[in-house]
Amino acid sequence: xxxxxxxxxxxxxxxxxxxxxxxxxxxxxxxxxxxxxxxxxxxxxxxxxxxxxxxxxxxxxxxxxxxxxxxxxxxxxxxxxxxxxxxxxxxxxxxxxxxxxxxxxxxxxxxxxxxxxxxxxxxxxxxxxxxxxxxxxxxxxxxxxxxxxxxxxxxxxxxxxxxxxxxxxxxxxxxxxxxxxxxxxxxxxxxxxxx
Numbered sequence: 001x002x003x004x005x006x007x008x009x010x011x012x013x014x015x016x017x018x019x020x021x022x023x024x025x026x027x028x029x030x031x032x033x034x035x036x037x038x039x040x041x042x043x044x045x046x047x048x049x050x051x052x053x054x055x056x057x058x059x060x061x062x063x064x065x066x067x068x069x070x071x072x073x074x075x076x077x078x079x080x081x082x083x084x085x086x087x088x089x090x091x092x093x094x095x096x097x098x099x100x101x102x103x104x105x106x107x108x109x110x111x112x113x114x115x116x117x118x119x120x121x122x123x124x125x126x127x128x129x130x131x132x133x134x135x136x137x138x139x140x141x142x143x144x145x146x147x148x149x150x151x152x153x154x155x156x157x158x159x160x161x162x163x164x165x166x167x168x169x170x171x172x173x174x175x176x177x178x179x180x181x182x183x184x185x186x187x188x189x190x191x192x193x194x195x
Contacts, residue, residue, distance in 0.1 A: 003035075015039055030059040034072050037079070046079040053079060066099040074105040081113060081154070089113055104133045108151060115155035127151065142171040146181055158189055 003022065006014040019036040023029070037052035053076035060067045067073070073096035080089035090113060096106045107130045114123035127148070134144050149164035165182040172178045186192055 012039060012043060027055075028059055030056040030072075031068065033059070034067075034069075034075065037075050038071065041075055041078060044082070046082040049075065049079040050083070070096065070100040070103040070105055073100065074103075074109050077106070077109040077113070081109070081116070086113060086117055102129075102133065104130060104137075107133065108147070111151050112154045115152065115157065142168045142175070142178060145171060146178070149181070149185070153185065153189070158191065161185065161189075162191065 003015065003018045006018050016036065016039055019032050019039065022032045023036065033052045033056040037049040037056065040046070040049035040052065053072050056072045057067060057076065060072075073092060077089050077092050077096070080086070080092065089109075093106060093110050093113070096103070100106055107126055111123055111126035111130055114120070114126055130147075130151075131144060134147065139147075145164050145168040149161045149168065151161075152158075152164060153161035162182075162185065165178075165185050169175075169178040169182050186195055
């Protein structure tokens with residue numbers, strides 16, 4: 001209850017404090033580690049997220065069970081990626097594929113990694129698989145295009161990312177979410193802020 005209250009009405013530091021208290025009461029609960037890792041990802045404190053996600057996956061492995069959801073893998077992959085640990089990230093996705101073979105979040109992370117390290121053929125395959133999953137789930141063309149923008153942005157290809165954000169806006173020119181996505185990207189990446 002304290003965590004939920006803190007998430008709605010208090011600071012992120014309070015949320016972290018309550019997750020740490022929950023973990024201290026039973027270190028062998030995997031989900032609080034994953035949740036705390038997610039909070040650190042949101043703060044871009046990737047070095048703090050890594051041990052939390054690693055602990056979550058370690059607990060599941062000790063239990064001889066696959067994780068409850070794929071977020072532990074994709075969150076840890078994101079943290080590895082943002083700390084430049086690409087070899088660990090790649091190895092992690094091999095294990096993730098065993099537990100969650102067609103998970104869109106993991107496939108997205110694999111596309112980002114492949115683009116980042118210059119494995120263009122692999123990137124193309126992951127991107128096509130990712131798009132196929134989204135289309136089969138009924139994702140709109142504008143949302144799909146926005147997702148492509150985030151892939152290229154996270155992979156460091158800002159020109160391609162901007163192109164996709166512009167394309168998403170052209171698909172839904174009156175949609176405030178599309179306007180916000182492009183504006184946020186331009187400001188966050190220090191690109192043509194006046195636009």
